[in-house]
Amino acid sequence: MSEKNNLDFVYKEEILKRSINPGFSSELSKVDKFISGLNPFCGDEVKFHFNLSHNNITNIYLELEGCAIHKASSSLLAEVILNENINTIQKVCDEFISFFNTKNNSNQKFQNHKLQITNPIHSVKSNQIRIKCVLLSWNAIYNNLF
């Protein structure tokens, strides 16, 4: 149980900005793949609409309901997986989820360089109860895309 709860440490400016404007807000004319996630304990919700071409994600429309951390994390995920092959996405999600589920690895370097853009949200690891907000969308993709 961590006593550390410096607000600015959890809510970095980039996270707050991204939560207000997560992007990926244009609806798709046709949807090749739909994935949703729900945290039944808090009501946070995500709906991913994808266009796929040869197993590559070519377009994303994101519907979000929930807290700032969930929204920012979902937005980061969408940015990481856009234009990626689903096999790569599986590895990327696995790497990100493992990072949050493993203790004492704060300085870990990611194998996939695109994950570097998620740096601002890594400090949420200090707030055990909010890790589920970070991981809701990542788990939804990891468990349902393949």
Add this chain to the structure above:
Amino acid sequence: MQMVDFKTIIKDFPILKRRINENKLIYFDNAATSQKPKVVIDTLSNFYSNNNANIHRGVHTLSMEATYLYDEAKEKIAEFINAPNNNSIIFTRGTTESLNLIADSWGQSNLKESDSIVITELEHHSNIVPWQELIKKTKSKLRYIPINTDGTLNLANINNIITKNTKLISMTHVSNGIGTINNIKKIIKIAKSVGATTVIDAAQSVPHMPIDVSDLDCDFLTFSGHKMLAPTGIGVLYGKKELLESMPPYQKGGDMILEVTYDKATWNEIPFKFEAGTPNIAGAIGLGAATNYLMKIGMQNIRDHEIEITKYAYNNLMNVDGIEILGPENTDIRAGLISFNIPNIHPHDLGTFLDSKGIAIRTGHHCAMPLIKKLGRHSSARASFYLYNTNHEVDKFTAEINNSIKYFNNV
């Protein structure tokens, strides 16, 4: 009525001396669970240090002492809710288990296909899901008393909802989600007019106001110890003696039998029939100590204190820019809790902000997902008060909500 200085009560609760994130703890999450006074903590410690043994079966001194303390706790609780008979008090794990016991035991032996169960749109999941499962088994129907936009019950069509086919009405006394106090006496009267059995979920009322089951004339009433200063894992099912006697056991095992052969068993009398296995003995004794503590202060005194603090908080919060408060305004029909939303700040983020200032509130759907959705929300923030809270704490709480608005909107 005895005068109580509520400002001194805080000294009885060791945890309230704690500092959280370098701030003095303000605990406004009492609808989730309450803090424990030293007398309850000491009672548990004393029991395990001096009297611990199993009950109702040993002939040695410790077993007799433990049995005496356990039975004494039951007597105290019967007195607390004015139950006519100690044997009408069944110890359970809490409200959830009490409601499941009724659904499994009474429900499966009393309902048939043409029957209906009536609940309300205000219910906690624990007073919805057992009935949803029960109707699958019995092929009976589940009907809801709807709510108005202010979170009060809409009784306009009550005679079309509670009909001669209604066999059971199960409803919350106080909504854990938005604080509405229901007129249960009125509903119990309507239920009786059609011969329906009545269940009152009193998890949010027994800890906070005087409750008299004899006056209410309900058939069952359920509540949890941990919301009324007692340990977790202990709760109560009150039931009318003749009903409990007519019901089959909920769980089978030790203590609940009269006689067992290799072929069959017969059931012990109430309350033992419903307390299979070794119960939460220390928890029950702790609940007795908590009940004693509450009775010394006086439940009407506690209710009056909570009315004052809730009015104060409501009026303060109404000055917060854009705030939306769920549930009724009138504190005659609102218990000591306020559910609300602040525009552009998700309740979780508000909860984390307030925690950084030492203030504990609940955020989410409060285990009342259908209710929060019905009110057009995904979640809300909830501040819930108890006897140790003060108006001074409300001042700090309101100030920090205003600070959170600045924090999250200054990006």
